[in-house]
Amino acid sequence: MKGAVFNGFEQFVTERFGLSQWQQLLDKSNFTTAGIYLASDFYDDNELVTLITLLCQAQHIELPEALRDFGYYFFDILYRKIPPAPADQTLFDFLRSVDKVIHVQVKKTDPQAYTPALFYDSPDDKTILLRYVSQRKLCFFAEGLILGAAQTFNTPVDVTQTSCQHQGDKDCIIKVELCQQN
Amino acid sequence: MSAELEQQIALLSKALEREKKARQQLEHKIEAFNAEQFEINKDLLSSYEHARVREVQLQFLTFLSKNNIDDKSLNEITHYFASNIKELFSQASCLIYKRINGQIQELKYQAHGMPDWQAIQLSDDELQELPRAKELNKWQRQEFTASAKQLAHYRGEPTLVINFSIKERYQVGIVLVIEHYCYSDDFKDTLQIAANQFATIISKRLTDAELSLNYQKLKSTVKTLRSTQKQLVHAEKMASLGTLSAGVAHEINNPLSYLASNLETLNTYVDEIETFATHQGVAPFVQQNSKISYVLDDLPDLLFACVDATKRISNIVSGLNSFSRKNDENLSPLDISYPIEAAVAITHNELKYKHQVQLDFNHQGALVSGNKGQLQQVFTNFLINAAHAMPEGGNVSISTLVIEGNLQIKISDQGIGMEEKVLARIFEPFFTTKAENEGTGLGLSITYAILTAHNAVVEVVSTKNKGTTFSIMMPLT
Numbered sequence A: 001m002k003g004a005v006f007n008g009f010e011q012f013v014t015e016r017f018g019l020s021q022w023q024q025l026l027d028k029s030n031f032t033t034a035g036i037y038l039a040s041d042f043y044d045d046n047e048l049v050t051l052i053t054l055l056c057q058a059q060h061i062e063l064p065e066a067l068r069d070f071g072y073y074f075f076d077i078l079y080r081k082i083p084p085a086p087a088d089q090t091l092f093d094f095l096r097s098v099d100k101v102i103h104v105q106v107k108k109t110d111p112q113a114y115t116p117a118l119f120y121d122s123p124d125d126k127t128i129l130l131r132y133v134s135q136r137k138l139c140f141f142a143e144g145l146i147l148g149a150a151q152t153f154n155t156p157v158d159v160t161q162t163s164c165q166h167q168g169d170k171d172c173i174i175k176v177e178l179c180q181q182n
Numbered sequence B: 001m002s003a004e005l006e007q008q009i010a011l012l013s014k015a016l017e018r019e020k021k022a023r024q025q026l027e028h029k030i031e032a033f034n035a036e037q038f039e040i041n042k043d044l045l046s047s048y049e050h051a052r053v054r055e056v057q058l059q060f061l062t063f064l065s066k067n068n069i070d071d072k073s074l075n076e077i078t079h080y081f082a083s084n085i086k087e088l089f090s091q092a093s094c095l096i097y098k099r100i101n102g103q104i105q106e107l108k109y110q111a112h113g114m115p116d117w118q119a120i121q122l123s124d125d126e127l128q129e130l131p132r133a134k135e136l137n138k139w140q141r142q143e144f145t146a147s148a149k150q151l152a153h154y155r156g157e158p159t160l161v162i163n164f165s166i167k168e169r170y171q172v173g174i175v176l177v178i179e180h181y182c183y184s185d186d187f188k189d190t191l192q193i194a195a196n197q198f199a200t201i202i203s204k205r206l207t208d209a210e211l212s213l214n215y216q217k218l219k220s221t222v223k224t225l226r227s228t229q230k231q232l233v234h235a236e237k238m239a240s241l242g243t244l245s246a247g248v249a250h251e252i253n254n255p256l257s258y259l260a261s262n263l264e265t266l267n268t269y270v271d272e273i274e275t276f277a278t279h280q281g282v283a284p285f286v287q288q289n290s291k292i293s294y295v296l297d298d299l300p301d302l303l304f305a306c307v308d309a310t311k312r313i314s315n316i317v318s319g320l321n322s323f324s325r326k327n328d329e330n331l332s333p334l335d336i337s338y339p340i341e342a343a344v345a346i347t348h349n350e351l352k353y354k355h356q357v358q359l360d361f362n363h364q365g366a367l368v369s370g371n372k373g374q375l376q377q378v379f380t381n382f383l384i385n386a387a388h389a390m391p392e393g394g395n396v397s398i399s400t401l402v403i404e405g406n407l408q409i410k411i412s413d414q415g416i417g418m419e420e421k422v423l424a425r426i427f428e429p430f431f432t433t434k435a436e437n438e439g440t441g442l443g444l445s446i447t448y449a450i451l452t453a454h455n456a457v458v459e460v461v462s463t464k465n466k467g468t469t470f471s472i473m474m475p476l477t
């Protein structure tokens, strides 16, 4: 995983739970990296998982919840990195562009980057389905990112998974539905 | 906390912020550098991606290639196509229906992971609920209704439906029940390309089938026409031969009767001359004159030969007459066994040394309308001809059978057979393969005339050195 994600997580933890919580996580995990993460470098995925798991234990929260919160928080950081969206772009347009444009761009910038593959389906105007495919199985993180995007686009949505590999299903399918008032 | 300490922390925090910013700027620079690097490789990458997509599409489209479908029926192609499409999805079941004139005619179901197609029955209500695509030859997303869901052991949300119209009123529908339809655009495009390909294949196949059907029809029409024409020509020929024969017979008849009656008178004259020549007073003169005595010697023989020849002519004329006779007066219900058995009895003397006649009657007393005397003549003729075809002896068989309101009579020999050329002419009057003085050549033509007058149809099959079979079809009364 890219150092940038670790940096984002550090920021998330220090902002939400304080610098000492972050230090505590580093102390407990006792990795050789010792909390030094270069944004453009790559680090073991397990380090991030361990840090998040430790956070869950410390704060008495569930892992999916933590990942979702982190995703929600992290979206802003990511979104600031890309050129501003055209004014008429909707949330769904943006979500579609993630796999087709943004992650493609990410890999162009850094061919070593590993982003998930996202496949889309729109059964109707109010719904978009995303099949999340990644070795990292971070579907909850993706849910959080989507919620973050919804916040940024000022578009209230319900995000659920109709099937999930963590539930023993074959695929992770994230369903994003516009809330009724829309 | 002391003020000094607080200040210290604030300074450190600011220093930390600066450090962080500096690091971020540095990393930004590195990323920009990487981007440049990428630009250099970009063309290579995008063309590689392009090639990958094409490869996947090709793989599937070759499924539908010529080799795989050429020898398959329309149903088989449809099953093949649907199964292959189904395999592209990780979990899917599939339903195929044929809709002819708006009615579902055939319903086949292939469960997830199963290679076999099962026929299924649905109630009218359930049929109503089957999804239909609104546009032809396009995959469409649809919701499955509750009962249809049950039918397909359905779990997921979406359904893919496609309808192919093969003919105006003939549609094939494919319903894929899939777990989800979250696939790449390329994948979806490939599905559509496959559908287009399939539509082309089946429409082409149908055109081919139609063309070949038309061709077959045309061929058989030409064949019927040819044989009708042949029959017509034959009937026409026989009819004109009949008219000709009647004319000839009539023309010959008059002089023939003069000839016959004059010959009779001549006979009595000759008798008188003979009596006169043997008279005492005349006899020595006659004996002296060798010429006169020779004439008197020869006269009765010549006269006899003349009378015999007139009889033969008269025979031919009556033969010609019976050939040209059109409609027959004396037809009455009759069991065909009688004329056949009579003919066998008549020919017995001629056939008994070298030939056996086998009778096999299966008509169980069914009656035809006929003239016993004439039919007897017909069978006599056939029997004599059969014997002649087997100069070394052999079997002649006559069998009967009732076929759809007709009596079939077959007369077969194991004789020398006839060539095609001969076969075409055997019913013509005066056509004969026998030596000149052996027959008049009227036998079979009279037979033919009699049978035609009985509304019977005669057919001959003959194989050189194997034998000949005449089959006669006569309407039952």
Ligand code: HEM
Pocket: A001, A002, A005, A078, A079, A081, A082, A095, A098, A102, A103, A106, A112, A113, A114, A115, A116, A134, A135, A136, A137, A138, A139, A141, A142, A143, A145, A146, A149
């Ligand atoms: C709602 C929108 C987005 C979603 C759902 C999404 C999803 C994800 C997820 C789930 C990951 C984690 C890796 C994995 O699961 O395999 C990821 C990684 C990443 N994404 Fe996104 N993303 C979104 C928007 C963005 C944006 C706007 C950027 C802007 C540059 C971005 C850049 C990245 C980068 C750099 C990584 C890390 C790659 C690596 O570690 O090698 N994503 N994305």
